[in-house]
Amino acid sequence: MGVVALVPAAGRGERLGYGLPKALVPVGGVPLLVRAVRGLVDSGRVQHVVIAAPPSDVDIVSTVTAPLAPAGGAVLVVPGGAERSDSVRIALAHALGELPGTTVVLVHDAARAFTPPEVVKAVVDAVEAGCPAVIPVLPVVDTVKEVDAAGVVVATPDRAALRVVQTPQGFDARVLSRAHASGLHATDDAGLVERLGVPVATVPGHPDAMKITTPFDLAVAEALLVGGRG
């Protein structure tokens, strides 16, 4: 089967306060995007990678990521869109146009740079076993409240039934394509697929697959390196 990983990496990453697109922010001297793509390739289950880069940085992103191509595969770079969902849609269209035989599509945030290859493998395995959509998840350790517009609590969902969602999210390529053509909106790709009425399965995620958004997260990521990960 042809497994293609789409990597939305076109965010400006202003919350990191680095003055660089987030994908190019280094941790231990290596850009987040390079670490994220390495994790995908090291799973041994990804044939091609399509990166959505900030439009002004397509050349530098191509230069930095070209050496990471899997054996017999390619790393392609396209200019991303205004929102994350636009970047995914652009990368997906490019993958389906340029890489015939694509049957499984992963969507993986560059910001989850330390995702272990085992998580990538588990997601691909589940899609190849017949699940049309698969997401890695972790249990929720905090109690979560739903509040109204004034911040007053309206509900306390049962924590045992809640999960936090990571990436890569994996899909049957036709299903993801249908979801992105639907005109629906959701905060992640699995949310779009869910709205089509397609079941979304889960596999265990990993704490190292945390999303690096703030300077605090960067400090945690540096600590992971000191601890021998990445």
Ligand code: C5P
């Ligand atoms: O901004 P946020 O942290 O939610 O972004 C999640 C991922 O989506 C990041 O890897 C970011 O680079 C990417 N993104 C994108 N295109 C945008 C905005 C965000 O590819 N326009």
